[in-house]
Amino acid sequence: MKAGVIGTNWGRVHVQGLRKAGCEVTAMMAHDADLVARIAAEEDIPRHGTELAVLQDCDVVAIATPTASHLGYLQALQDKIILCEKPLGLTPDNLPQFQALNAERSYISFPFPFLDSARQLQQLINGGDFGELMRITVVTGVNLPYPKTPVEWFMEDMIHPFSLLTHLFGDMTFLGACQGTGCNISAQLQCHHALVDLLLCPWPHPGLHFDITLIGSKNAYQLRGGFRPDRQWWMEPLMIDDIAQGTGEEAKDAIWIRANHRVANTLIKLQKGEISSQQAQELGLFPLQRALAMEQSLLPLWQALSQYDQRPTLAGNMVWQTT
Incomplete structure (x- = not known):
């Protein structure tokens, strides 16, 4: 091709x-x-x-x-x-x-579901280790060197972990949101009767930070990681009941680029008929309609935050140079 x-x-x-x-x-x-x-x-x-x-x-x-x-x-x-x-x-x-x-x-x-850590989560949940979904909390910290409106920061950076949550648990319903100074945003959704808290905030260090907590009826998982300009992308070992499992994903392995390449590989396999559409989606591929439905679930955020200051702002207190 x-x-x-x-x-x-x-x-x-x-x-x-x-x-x-x-x-x-x-x-x-x-x-x-x-x-x-x-x-x-x-x-x-x-x-x-x-x-x-x-x-x-x-x-x-x-x-x-x-x-x-x-x-x-x-x-x-x-x-x-x-x-x-x-x-x-x-x-x-x-x-x-x-x-x-x-x-x-x-x-x-959406590369997040293609990370090894995400696949580990998916295997545990599909295998019954997690039980019924009870609660989700996500903290996304941003400190990047370009201005966006607070809603744009949320839509463009919270979408990383949100794509994983959608892949693991399916569609979510928007309940409400509020905003503090700048891109301090708290949004709440519902998924299978469980509450989902999405917290976006400026981070004190340049880059991105993700902290995902999943609470089920049988187990609780915590996944942390992110991006820093000096060490690129990494993911810490998955925590199960506060006990580390494995060694995580190290920056030296170029894990974000690897995940992006897996997306492309899955798409091409699908187009060649080597895998089915269902298999591609189980791996984490998002057809346009699936992505549209996911982003549509966050669309009420625009109205919910319209009363707050939406002038473009830097997320974080530092400006740093990219190479």
Whole structure:
């Protein structure tokens, strides 16, 4: 299968992932002509350009661009097999346009369920070790060097662990939310009669922090990890009843890139008929409609927080340089 990539930053991760999945990456598109020419040469991609026409002969297209651009590309590329970066970028205003998309061959990349730690959780829950879901609490700490509105911070960064929760337990119902200063947000949802607390806050250290607590009738699990610019992504050992299980996932193993590559591999296996749609979803692949339903469950957040200050703000008190 021939593949193309839109985006020269995280797009390079998709170039690697699609090649590992057996695709021939033949085209790259971006808005900066000089940059896309340089990156395409470095990645040995034969065609490049600033217009969608460069992707004409591609069977698969990966969209690795800022969230606000996702809808436009999804609309323009409905004749392709699409792997789009998360989140969709759903808002109350653009919901009808997302619902009108041809969703048959569009998929959204949510790597969190593809982490080894997430798979460990899934095996335990499916094996009956967890019991009935009683309560979920998630703390997501953010300290990243660009401004977003508080709701945008929530939708773009809480979506990481929320995709895992949706994968493990299914759909959730929004109950309410409140906001403190900046991106201090607390939202509560319900899943299978269990309460789900999602807490977003500025973090004192640059990067991302995730702390997920799952309480069941038979056991309690806690999973922590995140991203730091100096050590990349890592996950601590899964805690079961406050006892560490295993060694976790170390940054040296490039666990986030590995999880992203697993998403691409699952999609290509599905398209080649090597696995079924059900098997792909059990592995963690999100078809467009599944991703849309998940983000739609958070859509009431916009109205719930409309009374609070939604001016763009930095999440955290530091600005740091990325390389």
